[in-house]
Amino acid sequence: MSVSRDASYVSRSVQWGALRGMRKLETEEQMTPEYRQTALKLVYALASTEFASVEQHQPWINQGPTAEDRFVQAQICADEAHQGMEDYRLLCQFGPEGEALARDLLQRRRGQHLLEAFNLPFDSWVDLCMFCCTMDLVAWYHLKALENSSFAPLARAMTAMVPEERFHASFGANRVRRLLEDPDYAAACGATRADVEAALRKWYPRALDTFGSSQSRFSAAAVEFGIRRWGNEELRQMYLADINPLLESMGLTPPPPDWDRHIL
DSSP, X not given: OXXXXXXXXXXXXXXXXXXXXXXXXXXXXXXXXXXXXXXXHXXXXXXXXXXXXXXXXXXXXXXXXXXXXXXXXXXXXXXXHHHXXXXXXHHHTTHHHHHHHXXXXXXXXXXXXXXXXXXXXXXXHHHHHHHHHHHHHHHHHHHHTTTTOSBHHHHHXXXXXXHHHHHHHHHHHHHHHXXXXXXXXXXXXXXXXXXXXXXXXXXXXXXHHTTOOTTXXXXXXXXXXXXXXXXXXXXXXXXXXXXXXXXHHTTOOOOOTTTTOSXX
């Protein structure tokens, strides 16, 4: 399925699921217990990735081989922090429980984050570039699924967060291609083709895991309530249809989709 890269408008009414046609929800008080728990869990998971990503990127500020790389790396860090704080504020709309979850996220460090991929450090500039190419494209799909969410504050937040994540993914793809095609840039990074291929093997299965279980009842509930547009497995297949041709156009061979997977 093709996904438009244009930003979606934010409607006043729910656009899909069991609540379609109803006015979007603005506050916790308007939510049923089931809707509240689903929305809270989703925002918490989303926020955890943003703060963890800041931790991963931070040591690499001013470490890129070119001035443009260093500028973009600082911008990515700032964007991830912005997205984390947007999610932090959304969590706080869920009262004391949400506030406690938000505080918890600010205290977590590598090894304590919810998703495996965000507990892994960047081992090199090549590693960072492949993370942006693969993992930030995952993030873009996750955020696209929240555009026009039935939870209105979340839908509004996506108008800034979706294009930020697209920028990060595009930067990663551009730099991976340059590492493979520009010998001078590869030399400046101290990188070889083998390094690029090793980074692909590191991040590709973790990217696919990040979509979650294909049989997740939580994922199905998020779609049914109109909070999210697509479920885990649908998003994963959309991602595969995007990332694999991109990698192949660079002369890279994607691993099998079930290789080294920890979440199926």
